Amino acid sequence: MPTDPVAKPRTKPAEERRDELMRSAERLFLEKGLEQTTIEEITAGAGVAKGTFYLQFSSKADILQALRARFVQGVLDGIVAAVEGRKGQDWRGKLAAWSTACASGYLDAAGLHHLAFVAEPPATREGLSRNILIDHLSELLAAGASGDAWSVDDPGFTAVFLFNALHGVVNQPVDETPAGRAELLRKIEAHFLRTLGLASGID
DSSP: OOOOTTOOOOOOOHHHHHHHHHHHHHHHHHHHOTTTOOHHHHHHHHTOOHHHHHHHOSSHHHHHHHHHHHHHHHHHHHHHHHHHTSOTTOHHHHHHHHHHHHHHHHHHTHHHHIIIIIISOOSSSGGGTSSHHHHHHHHHHHHHHHTTSOOOSOHHHHHHHHHHHHHHHHTSOOOOSHHHHHHHHHHHHHHHHHHTTOOOSOO
């Protein structure tokens, strides 16, 4: 079948190019570290010209910030799906689902989290006192209090407290076996529930 002589070559959408660059950068950062990775290596891994990088990002620090944002949004997406999977007034179930989904999100991408938030931390530590995960938990705690599921004087403070406790636990070396992970998730859930005065279901 003859080709159309005036047909333009197909180009990928900008968002697809951006995603390819981010995936290439993530792989290289995890393998080599931020400082040891060059922009040329990132673009080669994504199969694009160097100039394409600068259409999407201003620097390696910029693409790392984009990886941070995507990581946190991915964790939130998992939390929202888990919480919404519980019945409307099952506040205990929603809180348990929140803790498990958040911890699982961190554990599933432990390498990226360590790179983006520990090895190459953000310029400020504001994320530990205010981020979209804390905001979502604060809203859940306030909603549960309104539904008489628990009593909490300051949902925002409690959300920061619980998030940082979870963050500290999953940021430590953990038993990576299925049994070890399951036990860790059970402990996190139990402490979330006990903080709100709910029976944990385990000793």
